[in-house]
Amino acid sequence: MDTHPEAPLQPNAVPAPSSGSAADGVNPADAHLGTRRRTESVASLVLLTATLMAALPALGILGLLIIRGAPALSFEFLFTMPLQGMTAGGILPAIVGTLWLVGVSLLFAVPVGVLAGVYLSEYAGESRLSRIVDLAIVNLAGVPSIVHALFGLGAFVLFFRFGTSILAGGLTLGVMTLPVIITSTKAALQSVPQSFRLASWNLGITRWQTIRHVVLPNALPGILTGIILQVSRAAGETAPVLFTGAAFYLPVLPDSVFSQSMALSMHVFALVTQVPGLPDSMKYGTALVLVGTVVLFNSFAIALRFYLRRHRKW
Amino acid sequence: MNAPSPAPVVSAETLSLWYGSFRALNGVSFDVTHGEIVSLIGPSGCGKSTLIRCMNRMNDAPTNRIEGKLHVSGYDVQAKGTDVLALRRDVGMVFQRPNPLPLSIRENVLFGVRLHAKHLSKAESEALLQESLEDVGLWDQVKDRLERDAETLSLEARQKLCIARLLPLKPRVLLMDEPCSALDPDGIGAVEELMDRLRGRYTQIIVTHNMQQARRVSDRCMFMLMGELVEMSPTASLFTTPRDERTARYIEGRYG
Numbered sequence: 001m002d003t004h005p006e007a008p009l010q011p012n013a014v015p016a017p018s019s020g021s022a023a024d025g026v027n028p029a030d031a032h033l034g035t036r037r038r039t040e041s042v043a044s045l046v047l048l049t050a051t052l053m054a055a056l057p058a059l060g061i062l063g064l065l066i067i068r069g070a071p072a073l074s075f076e077f078l079f080t081m082p083l084q085g086m087t088a089g090g091i092l093p094a095i096v097g098t099l100w101l102v103g104v105s106l107l108f109a110v111p112v113g114v115l116a117g118v119y120l121s122e123y124a125g126e127s128r129l130s131r132i133v134d135l136a137i138v139n140l141a142g143v144p145s146i147v148h149a150l151f152g153l154g155a156f157v158l159f160f161r162f163g164t165s166i167l168a169g170g171l172t173l174g175v176m177t178l179p180v181i182i183t184s185t186k187a188a189l190q191s192v193p194q195s196f197r198l199a200s201w202n203l204g205i206t207r208w209q210t211i212r213h214v215v216l217p218n219a220l221p222g223i224l225t226g227i228i229l230q231v232s233r234a235a236g237e238t239a240p241v242l243f244t245g246a247a248f249y250l251p252v253l254p255d256s257v258f259s260q261s262m263a264l265s266m267h268v269f270a271l272v273t274q275v276p277g278l279p280d281s282m283k284y285g286t287a288l289v290l291v292g293t294v295v296l297f298n299s300f301a302i303a304l305r306f307y308l309r310r311h312r313k314w
Numbered sequence: 315m316n317a318p319s320p321a322p323v324v325s326a327e328t329l330s331l332w333y334g335s336f337r338a339l340n341g342v343s344f345d346v347t348h349g350e351i352v353s354l355i356g357p358s359g360c361g362k363s364t365l366i367r368c369m370n371r372m373n374d375a376p377t378n379r380i381e382g383k384l385h386v387s388g389y390d391v392q393a394k395g396t397d398v399l400a401l402r403r404d405v406g407m408v409f410q411r412p413n414p415l416p417l418s419i420r421e422n423v424l425f426g427v428r429l430h431a432k433h434l435s436k437a438e439s440e441a442l443l444q445e446s447l448e449d450v451g452l453w454d455q456v457k458d459r460l461e462r463d464a465e466t467l468s469l470e471a472r473q474k475l476c477i478a479r480l481l482p483l484k485p486r487v488l489l490m491d492e493p494c495s496a497l498d499p500d501g502i503g504a505v506e507e508l509m510d511r512l513r514g515r516y517t518q519i520i521v522t523h524n525m526q527q528a529r530r531v532s533d534r535c536m537f538m539l540m541g542e543l544v545e546m547s548p549t550a551s552l553f554t555t556p557r558d559e560r561t562a563r564y565i566e567g568r569y570g
C-alpha cells in the first residue's frame with residue numbers, strides 16, 4: 001500500500017485510541033489500518049461507478065425507445081403491411097421475416113452446435129486435434145458479422161443456389177451464432193460433476209446413455225443460456241442478412257424458406273437512412289418492436305431455464 | 315491359499331500397470347473366492363485404488379499399459395474383445411464420496427437396471443427397488459419418500475444408496491474405494507454392518523486407510539506397498555502374525 005497516492009496523507013499514523021493492553025508498543029498489524037480502510041471505500045466506490053456506467057446506457061436505450069417509440073405502437077402497426085413505400089402502414093412482414101430468419105438459424109445452429117459441444121466435451125478428450133478445433137471455434141466467434149455476410153453470400157446464395165432467401169439468410173445467421181453455442185454448450189457440460197459420469201459408467205451404462213440421461217439434462221440450463229444470447233444476436237444483426245435474405249421493401253408475407261422477406265433489423269436501418277421525412281415514432285417504434293421480439297424470445301427461454309433448474313439440481 | 319475351492323471370482327496373475335512410465339502395479343498375483351470380503355491396505359500411492367479400478371476397467375486411458383492376466387467374474391478383463399458394459403454390470407464400484415445422481419431415491423436405485431433392461435414391468439421394478447433398499451437397510455427409512463431427491467439424505471444414507479443402486483443389476487463383485495472415509499463414526503459403523511450383511515452373497519473388495527476397519531470387516535487382507543502385493547493372509551493372522559517384515563512395520567504404524 002506504500003505506493004498508494006493517499007498513503008502520505010495518513011492523518012492518524014499514530015492511532016489515537018491506545019486502549020490496547022500493549023502500553024508501549026503499537027500492534028504492528030494496526031499500522032496501515034487507516035489507509036486500508038480508505039482504500040476499501042475507494043475500491044467499493046470505483047466498482048459501483050463502473051457498474052452504474054454499464055447499467056445506465058442500457059436503461060437509457062430502453063427508456064428512449066419506449067418514450068419515443070411507444071406512441072407508434074398500435075394493432076395496425078404490428079399487424080398490417082407497410083404502405084406507400086413504407087412511409088405508412090405497419091411492419092408485419094418485417095416481424096414475420098425476423099421470426100423466420102431466427103427460426104431457420106436456430107434449426108441449423110442448435111442441433112449442430114449442441115452436438116458439436118457434446119462431442120468436444122465428452123468424446124474428444126485432450127488431443128492435438130481437439131485443441132485445433134477449439135482454437136478454430138474461438139476464432140470463428142471473433143469474425144465480424146459483415147464477413148459472415150460475405151461468406152453467406154458466397155456459400156449459400158451463390159454456390160448452393162439458395163438465392164437471396166430466408167434459407168440463405170437464416171443459415172448465415174446460424175453459422176454466425178454457432179461458435180458461441182458450441183462453446184457455451186461445452187462449458188455447460190463440463191460444469192456437470194464428473195462424479196455423475198463415474199456413477200453411471202460404473203453401472204455399465206454407455207457413454208451416450210450417460211450423456212443422454214445424466215449429463216445433458218443437468219447441463220440444459222447452461223446450454224439454454226448460450227442459446228438465448230445467440231437468439232438476440234441473430235435477431236438483431238443486420239449485416240449478415242443484408243446480402244443474403246432480407247428485402248428492403250417487400251410488403252408480402254414469406255410463404256417458404258425460399259422466399260425473400262423483410263427483417264426488423266434491416267427495416268430499422270432502411271427507415272432511418274433511406275426514407276426521408278418519416279415521423280420519428282415509426283423509426284423508434286420499429287426499433288422497440290425489435291427489442292421487444294428479442295425480449296420475448298429471451299423470456300421464453302429464461303422461463304424454460306427456470307423451470308428446468310427447479311427440477312434438476314445438484 | 316491353495317485350498318480346493320471353487321473357481322475364484324477374481325484372479326490376477328503377475329498383473330502390472332504403468333501410468334506412462336510410472337509403474338503403479340508390479341507383478342500382483344492373487345485369487346479371491348466368491349462371497350469373501352477382502353480388504354486392501356497400504357500407504358497412500360501404493361496402488362490399492364489402481365488395482366480395484368483395473369477390475370472393472372475404470373482406468374482405461376491410452377497412456378496406461380497393462381501386462382499380466384486379470385480375470386473377474388469370468389471376464390478376461392484386459393482382453394480386447396471384452397464387453398466392458400457387461401463386466402461393469404457384474405462388477406460395480408462404490409466411491410469415497412457418495413455420488414448419488416441428481417434424481418429421486420427411486421430413480422437412483424433403478425437407474426442402471428432401467429437402462430440395461432428396456433422392458434421392466436412396474437411390478438418387477440418395484441420389487442427390485444424394495445429388495446435393494448432392504449438389502450442395504452434403507453427401506454424402512456425411505457419407503458415413504460422414494461420420490462424425494464437423493465441429495466436430501468444424510469451422507470451415510472447416500473452412501474448406502476450408492477451401494478443399493480448396484481444391486482438391481484445382480485452384480486457378483488462390489489468394489490469399494492474407501493467407502494467410509496467421508497462418514498462419521500456412526501456412519502462407518504452402519505456401512506460396516508451393511509458389508510457384513512452382504513457377505514457371502516457378493517464378493518466385496520474394500521480399499522481402506524483404516525486398519526481397524528480392515529480388521530473388523532474382512533475375511534482376508536492384502537497389504538500393498540509401492541505397487542507390490544506384499545502379503546495376503548487371513549485378516550486375523552495378518553494383523554497378529556504378519557509373515558513379512560514390511561507388513562509388520564506398517565501395521566505397527568511405522569509408515570503410512
